[in-house]
Amino acid sequence: MVIALIRRTAVLAASGLLLGAACPPDPAPRPAARPAPAPAATPASAAHRTVSAWLPYWDQEGAYRDALRHADQLHTVSPFWYETKSAARIDGHPGAAERRIVDGLHRAGIKVVPTVMETLRPGVLAAILTGPAQRAAHIRALTALARTRGYDGIDIDYESIAPTATAKYRTVRAGYAAFVSGLCRALHAQHKQCVITVSPQTAATGRIWDYPAIGRAADRVRIMAYNLHWAGGPAGPLAGTQWYEEILRRATSLIPPAKIEMALPAYGWDWRSDGKGSARHVTWKEADALRRKKGAPYRLDPVSRTPYFTYLDGKVKRTVWYQDAHGVAAQLPALRKYKVTNTGLWALNFEDPGLWKVLAGK
Numbered sequence: 485m486v487i488a489l490i491r492r493t494a495v496l497a498a499s500g501l502l503l504g505a506a507c508p509p510d511p512a513p514r515p516a517a518r519p520a521p522a523p524a525a526t527p528a529s530a531a532h533r534t535v536s537a538w539l540p541y542w543d544q545e546g547a548y549r550d551a552l553r554h555a556d557q558l559h560t561v562s563p564f565w566y567e568t569k570s571a572a573r574i575d576g577h578p579g580a581a582e583r584r585i586v587d588g589l590h591r592a593g594i595k596v597v598p599t600v601m602e603t604l605r606p607g608v609l610a611a612i613l614t615g616p617a618q619r620a621a622h623i624r625a626l627t628a629l630a631r632t633r634g635y636d637g638i639d640i641d642y643e644s645i646a647p648t649a650t651a652k653y654r655t656v657r658a659g660y661a662a663f664v665s666g667l668c669r670a671l672h673a674q675h676k677q678c679v680i681t682v683s684p685q686t687a688a689t690g691r692i693w694d695y696p697a698i699g700r701a702a703d704r705v706r707i708m709a710y711n712l713h714w715a716g717g718p719a720g721p722l723a724g725t726q727w728y729e730e731i732l733r734r735a736t737s738l739i740p741p742a743k744i745e746m747a748l749p750a751y752g753w754d755w756r757s758d759g760k761g762s763a764r765h766v767t768w769k770e771a772d773a774l775r776r777k778k779g780a781p782y783r784l785d786p787v788s789r790t791p792y793f794t795y796l797d798g799k800v801k802r803t804v805w806y807q808d809a810h811g812v813a814a815q816l817p818a819l820r821k822y823k824v825t826n827t828g829l830w831a832l833n834f835e836d837p838g839l840w841k842v843l844a845g846k
Contacts, residue, residue, distance in 0.1 A: 533559035535843055536706070536745055537829040538599060539585075540564050541577045547832035548585050554840055555592035560704075561832070562639045562679070568602040568609075571618040572625050581633050595636040597679055600626065602642050609644050610652060613659035619666065627670045637677025639706070640667070646683060646692050653692065661697035668701040681706040681747070684731040685738075699739030706828050707735060710749035710807075712788075715763040719755035719803045723748070723811075724788035728818040736822045746819055747828035750835035752806020757794065767834035771806040789814035809838030816842065 535557045539547040541564055551561050565580035579585075580598075589596050602609060612618045630638050648656045668678035680702040682693045699705055712727050713720030728746070735744055752771045753763035766774065775782065778795035785792055790811040794803045819827070827843055829835060 533557055534825050535827050535829060536560040536562065536597075536704070538562045538564050538831040540831045540833075541579045543833050544579045544582070544585065548588065550833040550835075551589060551594065552592055555594055557840060557844060558592075558594050560595045560597050560636075560677075560679075561589050562597050562599045564601070564831070565598045566600040566629070568600055568604065568612075568622070568642070570608075571612045571622040574600060574625055574629055586634065595677065597637040597639050597677055598633075598635055599639040599641050599681070600629075602644060604644050606644070606647075609642060610648055610656045610659070613645070613663050614655055619659070619663050623663070623667050623670050626667060627674060627676075630671060630676050631674055635676070637671055637679060637703070638667070639679040639681055640664070641681040643683070646690075648692060657692055657694055660692070661694040661701075664698050665701045668703075677703045679704045679706060681708060683708050684727075685734055686727075686730050695735065695738040699743055702743065704745050704826070705735075705739050705743055706745045706747045707731060708830070709746045710751075710830065713753070713805065715753050715765065718759060719753070719757070719763070719805060721785060721788035721790040721792070721805050722752060722807055723790060723815065725815050725818055726787075728815055729821075732818060732822040732824060736824065741823045742826075744824050745826040745828045746824055747830055748812055749807045750829055750831060750839065752804055754802055754804045757801040757803050766804065766806060768806055768808055768836045769834065771804050772808070772836070774804065784810055784814070808836040809842045812839055813842045 533556070535554075537551065537558060537560075539551060539561050544563075551558060563580070563585065565577050567575050567577065569575050586596050612622055626638055626640075629635070642660075645656055645660060664678075664680055671678045678701065680698050682695075682698065682705060683690050684707055685691070685693055685695055695705075709728060709731060710722045712723055732744075732746070750768050752766050752768070754766050754771070754774075755763040774795070775793045778793075780793035780795050783792055784790070788811075790805060791808050792803060792805045794801060796802070819825070829839075
């Protein structure tokens with residue numbers, strides 16, 4: 485399953501926007517024109533906050549306003565701002581490091597832990613992870629980024645290692661674990677957070693991740709609990725209660741539950757019912773507006789507990805599976821069963837507004 489596809493689809497949707505300048509390994513990339521202010525003290529009321537969320541750069545203003553509206557529930561926002569190009573080079577997406585956004589989130593008592601992703605050619609990331617010199621250079625580049633921008637930490641979302649050839653699997657798996665351990669030590673030395681985003685590990689998926697090693701090193705392990713069905717495959721729910729049970733049963737046996745964040749989808753896929761071509765990406769807002777426009781009845785699948793509908797696009801029948809507040813409410817008991825209280829959201833300004841009350845337990 486290509487879990488990064490939704491992010492890559494959104495990046496392509498923002499075509500015409502160039503990446504920022506490359507970042508040297510040390511000192512940090514693109515130093516700020518003025519010193520970054522110290523993060524605002526987190527209010528005492530923030531102790532109950534249990535939600536983190538990604539902020540997509542292609543909808544930066546709307547997502548930022550959404551974060552401020554829900555600041556009482558958000559402990560961390562991860563702007564989707566950076567992309568690794570090589571061991572020593574990290575590029576910024578459009579709008580990366582915008583001081584107004586960083587300072588505004590800090591004033592609201594929200595930690596800013598930007599995401600660094602990658603779409604490297606096959607084998608390139610594996611070489612960075614398994615080569616001690618390249619790995620060290622990459623850790624220096626990442627910690628320099630966090631230090632000079634006044635961020636509260638870094639979120640690593642590296643996914644091209646997932647389909648690594650079986651012959652290299654154990655070496656790459658060990659290299660990634662060593663990278664995470666080294667990065668987290670370096671960030672902790674700067675009093676910054678180390679967040680690692682991973683795909684779900686089940687009996688058949690996610691074996692590239694050394695969950696115990698990652699869980700020992702990281703402050704938070706974000707499990708992307710979505711894309712059970714994805715754009716390049718057959719139509720179906722993005723998540724499901726039984727799937728969540730399988731993910732959490734394994735994850736909580738290997739990682740302390742207090743460190744786990746279950747990242748929930750606020751989007752969906754719109755497939756041709758004849759199976760031709762890839763699905764279209766839709767946010768919850770887009771899916772709900774489309775359902776209403778087409779007059780399709782609202783349906784909640786009794787097995788996965790996620791919503792779906794069908795409609796005609798000319799003569800072509802299409803099926804949309806997505807996630808909303810009702811679906812999340814039906815699936816949260818699985819998290820409670822395994823004592824996982826932290827959730828994440830992909831992504832801000834995609835979501836059903838009712839989701840926030842569900843996540844607050846109201």
